[in-house]
Amino acid sequence: MTHSNSAAPATAVPKRTCPSDTTEAEWAVLEPLLPTSACQLSTGGRPEKHPRRNVVDAIRYVNDNGCKWRSVPVDFGVPWRTVFGFFQRWRASGALARIHAEPHEQVRLHDGLDPxxxxxxxxxxxxxxxxxxxxxxxxxxxxxxxxxxxxxxxxxxxxxxxxxxxxxxxxxxxxxxxxxxxxxxxxxxxxxxxxxxxxxxxxxxxxxxxxxxxxxxxxxxxxxxxxxxxxxxxxxxxxxxxxxxxxxxxxxxxxRLISHNEAYITWTFITLMARRLTRPPRPPRTIPHPVEPVSKPKPKCIECRDRTPSALLRPR
Incomplete structure (x- = not known):
């Protein structure tokens, strides 16, 4: 079951300037997959201070550019400890696995395949x-x-x-x-x-x-x-x-942790699948891939003629 983070603060979202930032179409795909904020649960909790889109963009920036967590640019408006905290909590709670699994089925349906x-x-x-x-x-x-x-x-x-x-x-x-x-x-x-x-x-x-x-x-x-x-x-x-x-x-x-390494790879494919869902579906392949087993045509018989001058073949 997916939820929407309707209790997000009214903080202004910065202008999208990095290639790793989410577009409006990508955010429309990812936002319903994010876990429900604590303030919307029955147990209650403090409202989140920073927009989740800024947090997701910061995580994708670190993953795409390979920088340290402490080097998260201030342009995102989110402290690096907060970004890393979301990265770690979503991984530990299993939310990241669901964020990855649902777009996978959506991409297959988008391309006209069985989910x-x-x-x-x-x-x-x-x-x-x-x-x-x-x-x-x-x-x-x-x-x-x-x-x-x-x-x-x-x-x-x-x-x-x-x-x-x-x-x-x-x-x-x-x-x-x-x-x-x-x-x-x-x-x-x-x-x-x-x-x-x-x-x-x-x-x-x-x-x-x-x-x-x-x-x-x-x-x-x-x-x-x-x-x-x-x-x-x-x-x-x-x-x-x-x-x-x-x-x-x-x-x-x-x-340092193996689970964090798996999370980086998972975020890489989440970004890839979100971008695929915002593009037209791939047309079905009309011919098999060259390396797939196909019926090979019969080779043509080519007559080889030796046109080397006989004078060049004589021993000196």
Whole structure:
């Protein structure tokens, strides 16, 4: 159930000047999703002093530009402690998860799809951790040679995430994938199929089928593949990872708590989905993506003729 913050103070909202600020259309999408203010609850509470739109814009500014919380510009008219307080309370209360879940369904309906997807794609990303990341919450990824944390994503066929989980970078992908899939199935029991790379293969496939009733399929690398190549299904989650890196706060991990790191990623996708809802719906694709399995046309027979002069082939 969504509520509107009708008890917001009459403080003037500053002029929108930053690229991360909400537009009128985006605020119309986000405002009903915010939790009810304390003064409107039966328990009562003090009215909020600052407009919530300024608070949301300040959170998006920190996430998009990667600055410190203490460096929140005074142009927003909200002290940085107040902004961080809202950021932390909405995450701890579960309000941020609802703010993310409802736009996800709205985007799918906006594009003419079923609001509940039945297929997901899994992948992970290792990110370097700053000195503010404690030793207990960081690890070394031997494959990527990264000392920090690892982000685990589960996205739908449009690349929008259903679940985000952050762990140490040291465990193999198949180990935290069990917790990710368990969380995913508890909130989305309609899921039937999941695609991932070969790191999620082996015993994890049997475990997902036996305990979760989920069909896990791996998309291996192509034969004789040298370097990077766009692979079917997997390119969608890799594109979602590139969307995460557009927010500079996600380029490197500075969060002391793992839950805060997950909140930064969640705010990145909330911003993305709010912008999609304010644009015309995407037209349906008329042709499959080049990397998807399609019927390949028969190769044409081209006659190769050696036009090298015979004089150049004679030994000297």
């Amino acid at each position: 509940r997807t039945v297929a997901v794609i899994l992948d992970s990303q290792s990110v370097k951790g700053a000195e503010t990341v404690s030793q207990d919450t960081r690890g070394f990824d031997g494959g990527k040679l990264v000392n920090g944390r690892k982000r685990h994503l589960a996205v739908d066929m449009r690349g929008l995430p259903l679940s985000v989980m952050v762990t140490k970078a040291s465990p193999h992908d198949s180990v935290p994938a069990r917790d990710l899939l368990f969380r995913l199935m508890s909130t989305h029991p309609e899921l039937a199929t999941a695609w991932a790379d070969s790191a999620y293969g082996g015993p994890l496939i049997e475990w997902a089928d036996s305990f979760l009733g989920l069909t896990l399929k791996t998309v291996p690398r192509r034969k004789n593949q040298n370097g990077f190549a766009v692979l079917a299904k997997r390119w969608r989650v890799e594109r979602a990872i590139s969307w995460i890196m557009r927010a500079r706060r996600n380029v490197r991990d500075y969060a």
